Amino acid sequence: MISTxxxxxxxxxxxxGELIRFVIQDGTLVIDLTGKIEGRGCYLCxxxxxxxxxxxxxxxxxxLKVAPKKEALEKLLSDYVD
Numbered sequence: 001m002i003s004t005x006x007x008x009x010x011x012x013x014x015x016x017g018e019l020i021r022f023v024i025q026d027g028t029l030v031i032d033l034t035g036k037i038e039g040r041g042c043y044l045c046x047x048x049x050x051x052x053x054x055x056x057x058x059x060x061x062x063x064l065k066v067a068p069k070k071e072a073l074e075k076l077l078s079d080y081v082d
Contacts, residue, residue: 002015002016003015003016004016005019005021005043006043007019007043007044007045007050008042008043008044008054008059008060008062008063009044009045009049009050009051009053009054009057009059010045010047010049010050010053012045014043014045016035016043018045018046019043019044019045019046020043020044020045020046020077020080021035021041021042021043022041022042022043022044022060022064022076023037023038023039023040023041023064024039024040024064024066025037025039028072029060029061029064029066029069029072029073029076030076031076031080040063040064040065041064042059042060042063042064044059044060044077046080051077051080054073055070055073055074055077058070060073061073
């Protein structure tokens with residue numbers, strides 16, 4: 001059985017491996033490429049529309065329950081746009 005997760009922007013379920021996982025590590029927003037970093041995580045699909053929506057609505061930060069830092073998210077996402 002394939003494990004699925006929901007994109008925080010479009011609320012669509014995808015296989016876990018197709019999404020980008022974000023985690024707060026030592027107070028910094030990081031992308032979890034291994035899927036094994038401890039702590040609260042959230043997932044975002046690689047569609048440009050979803051990335052823009054997540055930035056605009058602070059979806060990632062709301063899911064992680066931390067204060068929004070849009071610049072940090074924009075910088076991390078710049079390499080992942082489809």
